[in-house]
Amino acid sequence: MHFVTEAMTQIVDFILEVDKLKSVTRKNRPLGLDRYENSAEHSWQIALLAMSLARYAGPTIDMNRVIAMLLVHDIGEIDTGDTLVYATDGWEERKAAELAAAKRIFGIMPEPQSSKFLDLWLEFEQAETAEAVFANAVDRAIPALLNLAQNGQSWRENDISYERVVNRIGPPIKAGCPPLWEYLLSRLNVEREKGWFGPEG
Template sequence: MERIQKQMEFLFEIDKIKDVFRQSLVVEGKREENDAEHSWHMALVALTIKEYFKGEVDLEKSLKMILIHDLVEIYAGDTPAFGAVRPDKADEELKAAVKIFSLLPEDQKEYFLNLWIEFEECESNEAKFANVCDRYQGFMQNLTSDGHTWKKFNAPLEMVLKRAEVIKKYTPDLYEKYMLPQFLSYKERGIIK
């Protein structure tokens, strides 16, 4: 019974992710996206663009990373991609990861925490692919909101391209054929500085 109780407490606690709002807008700019929607959309991005990834990837493992990667924001809050750099972000998120996953039974705590760390370190193919999906989903939100976060944070082209480096490196066809032309178009329009 204790195992079930811990699992239920975790599931109730992570429901709070629906109340963590991001800077990205959804539905053509009608409202802010929450972290749960972001993770759901990332999962569908993963299912859709896997063919562009250079290398073998265990899709199930990447999907697990996608589902848990932002749970830390329940405690650590969201850091906008193009906003001010938070020097304490990594430490705060690690503390939050330990706290949220400690609600689980020990074996699941270790498994989820290690998955989260693997995503953050971005060294395995699964983590690389999950990070590609994270960055790509944010890019898509900018396209559906006419560059909302690029405009809001006066994002320069260099910063936008740096954010997309993981996509360029691991899904070069997707980057070259679709993303780069979009970046240049938004730069031409003055939305990306």
């Protein structure tokens, strides 16, 4: 019988802890389903979108780092839950709570993985490196893509206007992946006429 190391136990404990991300409910519904998606599904999908958009990321961007960031970026929601990206109140308090949660959860892991995971989480939050800017663009795009595929489902349910969508997701997507924003903006302008958004103002 092999000796079970403390490090192995910590890794398993971490993986079981992050399983809780599957129970964190978001505002979008998966295509063709009545339920809402969870944050684990979201993280998988944006990682795959980032890989698919690699041709638009620029030759110097480390795509492996982008994917790693996207896989860990919502870990803090295990403790805090998900907040609609268009929410404006209490943002600083929420981010402080997510940081505390990330430190707790990544702290389950042995070093050096614990610090590496937290560094990736912080890099995404600070959105200063080229990889983090690209990762944030992809993260902002997925909810819009799901809404465009489902008649504006979460925009209509939460009274989110066209103006709020463009002002909130436009800058980070344009900064990180201009062709993606060009595509999204053209789609948003077409679907605006169909009443897929909440009221303006």
